[in-house]
Amino acid sequence: MHARLLDEAKNKEPCLEKKMEYSNGFPRKRDVSLQELSKRLAEFAEVRGWDQYHSPRNLLLALVGEVGELSEIFQWKGEVAKGLPNWSSDDKEHLEEELSDVLLYLVRLADVCGLDLGQAALTKIVKNAQKYPVTSTN
Numbered sequence: 001m002h003a004r005l006l007d008e009a010k011n012k013e014p015c016l017e018k019k020m021e022y023s024n025g026f027p028r029k030r031d032v033s034l035q036e037l038s039k040r041l042a043e044f045a046e047v048r049g050w051d052q053y054h055s056p057r058n059l060l061l062a063l064v065g066e067v068g069e070l071s072e073i074f075q076w077k078g079e080v081a082k083g084l085p086n087w088s089s090d091d092k093e094h095l096e097e098e099l100s101d102v103l104l105y106l107v108r109l110a111d112v113c114g115l116d117l118g119q120a121a122l123t124k125i126v127k128n129a130q131k132y133p134v135t136s137t138n
């Protein structure tokens with residue numbers, strides 16, 4: 001059953017196997033859309049039979065848990081310089097992973113709620129600009 005669903009996922013996205021040639025499964029330095037992440041996450045859950053667990057509430061709790069893991073990285077460090085100049089590559093990789101977990105659960109949560117998070121975020125940026133207009137310093 002799972003193998004069949006995986007084959008179907010590969011048929012829907014023929015470049016899936018090709019992408020796996022890269023060390024992390026993807027070429028670096030290309031734009032990634034929220035829609036693409038949503039689709040990949042939906043496939044990830046479907047082929048594992050995990051749709052039943054991906055309810056809005058469960059995903060929200062998972063998201064909050066990952067925000068906690070992200071916070072632990074910065075906990076007790078004091079202020080951290082932009083660009084993380086003194087961090088090891090292992091520490092940066094850990095940060096990438098925790099940021100990704102937060103993003104992935106957020107994107108999945110929006111998807112199972114039937115929302116278009118990318119469009120919603122653009123709309124919110126416009127609202128933010130109206131609420132906080134640029135004030136001239138001249």
Ligand SMILES: Nc1ccn([C@H]2C[C@H](O)[C@@H](COP(=O)(O)OP(=O)(O)OP(=O)(O)O)O2)c(=O)n1
Nearest residue numbers: 041044045050053066069100101102104105108
């Ligand atoms: N039911 C699940 C479980 C996991 N994931 C995905 C989304 C996250 O990107 C990642 C989270 O996996 P873990 O729960 O294993 O958490 P960590 O990767 O943070 O591992 P750990 O808590 O051991 O550091 O896997 C998912 O979509 N649905």
